[in-house]
Amino acid sequence: MINKRFAMLIKIQQEREEKLQAQxxxxxxxxxxxxxxxxxxxxxxxxxxxxxQQQGSAGLQSRQYTQFVNFIGKLDQAILQQGRAVHQARAAAEQRKQSWLAMQKKRKxxxxxxxxxxxxxxxxxLKQEQKNADEYANQLFMRRLAAQQDDNLA
Structure with missing residues (x-):
């Protein structure tokens, strides 16, 4: 009865663990x-x-230089934003890993x-079986002893 309950709990834990692992x-x-x-x-x-720089070695017009600087600034902003996204994704993955490992620990x-x-x-x-075997052997011994005494009296 207890094992059936625990088996059900373990199954539920395994399902949760699998979901957390997938996440x-x-x-x-x-x-x-x-x-x-x-x-x-x-x-x-x-x-x-x-x-x-290779194109600029031949000389840049001020407009081209301004475009270059502006574009590099936009790239820097994109890199900064993507760096934040990487950090958040890494933190989320680590949090999900810890949740999965905690569920695995509970299941184990x-x-x-x-x-x-x-x-x-x-x-x-085993203890009960040994007790029963000892009791049976004792009763058998007592019967044989009683039978032997009856034979001796007769």
């Missing part, structure tokens, strides 16, 4: 996507600056409790 995997993938976007922006900024604790209960029940049954 963690999803959050981890989202974090990796955000990190890739961040790296892409940073790489693009570096390449843009290098290309602009329940499984351990059931296992201990099973061991205790088995030991109780």
């Amino acid at each position: 963690f995997v999803s959050a981890q993938q989202f974090y990796q996507q955000q990190e890739q976007k961040y790296q892409g922006l940073a790489n693009y900024r570096t390449e843009y600056i290098q290309q602009s 604790a329940l499984e351990l409790l059931v296992e201990r209960n099973n061991v205790a029940e088995l030991q109780r049954q």
Whole structure:
């Protein structure tokens, strides 16, 4: 009876654990996507600056220089925003990982409790069987002893 209840609890815990694991995997993938976007922006900024420097070696007009500076400023803002998104995604993934691990720990604790209960029940049954065997052997001995005494009297 107790094991059935615990089995149901363990099943519920496993389902919750699986959901939390799926959420963690999803959050981890989202974090990796955000990190890739961040790296892409940073790489693009570096390449843009290098290309602009190569073109600028021939000389830049003031309008072109202003456009270059403005565009670099916009890239810097985009990189800053993407950096925040990466940080938030990393924190969310870590939080989901901790939730998943905590649920896993609860499930394992329940499984351990059931296992201990099973061991205790088995030991109780073995002890009862040994008691019954000892009682049977004692009764058999007493019958044989009584039969032997009856044979000796006759």
